[in-house]
Amino acid sequence: MQRKSTFLIAVIWVVLAVLVGWGLYQASRPVPVVLQGQMDAQTVDIAAKIAGRVKAIYVKEGDQIVVGTPIMQLEDPEIDAKRKQAQGAQDAADAMLQKAEQGARPQEIEMAKHKWQQAQAAAVLGQKTFQRVDKLAQEGLLSQQSRDEAYANYAATRDQAAAAQAQYELARAGARSEDKAAALAQAKQVEGVMDEVGIAEAESHLQSPVAGEVTQVLSKVGGITPQGVPIITVVDLSDQWVVLNVREDYIAQFSLGATFEGTLPALASTELAQPITFTVYASSVLPDFATWRATRNSSGFDLKTFEVKARPLVPIKGMRPGMSVLVHL
Secondary structure: OHHHHHHHHHHHHHHHHHHHHHHHHHHHOOOOOEEEEEEEEEEEEEEOOOOEEEEEEOOOOOOEEOOOOEEEEEEOHHHHHHHHHHHHHHHHHHHHHHHHHHOOOHHHHHHHHHHHHHHHHHHHHHHHHHHHHHHHHHOOOOOHHHHHHHHHHHHHHHHHHHHHHHHHHHHHHOOOHHHHHHHHHHHHHHHHHHHHHHHHHHHOEEEOOOOEEEEEEOOOOOOEEOOOOEEEEEEEEEEEEEEEEEEHHHHHHHOOOOEEEEEOHHHOOOOOOOOEEEEEEEEEEOOHHHOEOOOEOOEOOOEOEEEEEEEEOOOOOOOOOOOEEEEEO
16 A cells, blocks of 8 residues: 555656646747738729719729729710810811911912002002192192192002002012911910810720729719729739738848748638748838837847838739738747
8 A cells, every 4th residue: 555655656746747847848948929911912093084973884893804994984064165165276276377388379469469559550640640749839830738738649659559569578478487386386285285185085984094803983873073083993913912010130031032931811711822932022110109119228128110021922812902911930
């Protein structure tokens, strides 16, 4: 009986020694560090450059779209009014430019020539009349008043002939280079207005500038969408990355170009092969509020926190922005 008691006590001491040893071993092992990050992807909010009422929406949430996919049609009566105004201004500017380049028509040149010849004949007649009146006035047969009236008539017809000759020469020479340049500038200005109207018309039939998955449709048919306000949100799931907040004493493992492995718990039940390899492509320190402070001033030091971004070697199938990523150090 005494032997059994001694044996039992010895077994108990052995068990206690093993437990104590196991506890000391576990206490001596370093605590595993697990970093939790978050997946993200390229997100684009698409908005129209003009305001208008939504006439039709061609996409819905979950659609896969490519560059140029029709998204929405806006109804804007002001665009039609501006287009008509711009078209009228362009027609007028084109006519002015054509007139400046071609100059006066042959009929106008001929008419100016006839007017000059008539004015020249009237000036010759006025000159002869003045000469006769002047001679009679010198002989005392006519008054000085009659002579002055004859001279005034001669001077007026002479000036009219000179003006008619200038008009005729101007018609023959055509428009000046300055007039042509001004007409050309006006035509280009109106052409710019037409281009602006064309752009507005194109924006009323909005197309996607990017490819990806439609995650949000923010407008409704019949509603008014203001200028520059997002209409839909598109996520490019082929452009993925993970964001990690890494303490300064671990940052050496996440240098630019370094690789590490992580798991996505949300995809654990899928056929996705895990862990996944990521490559670091960006690293930057976070503001002061993210600094890890030392608990005692007498020992330790403050540790900065860095934001690390890394891309998977290949896009992760089934990934959604916001999924958690666990990284074991």
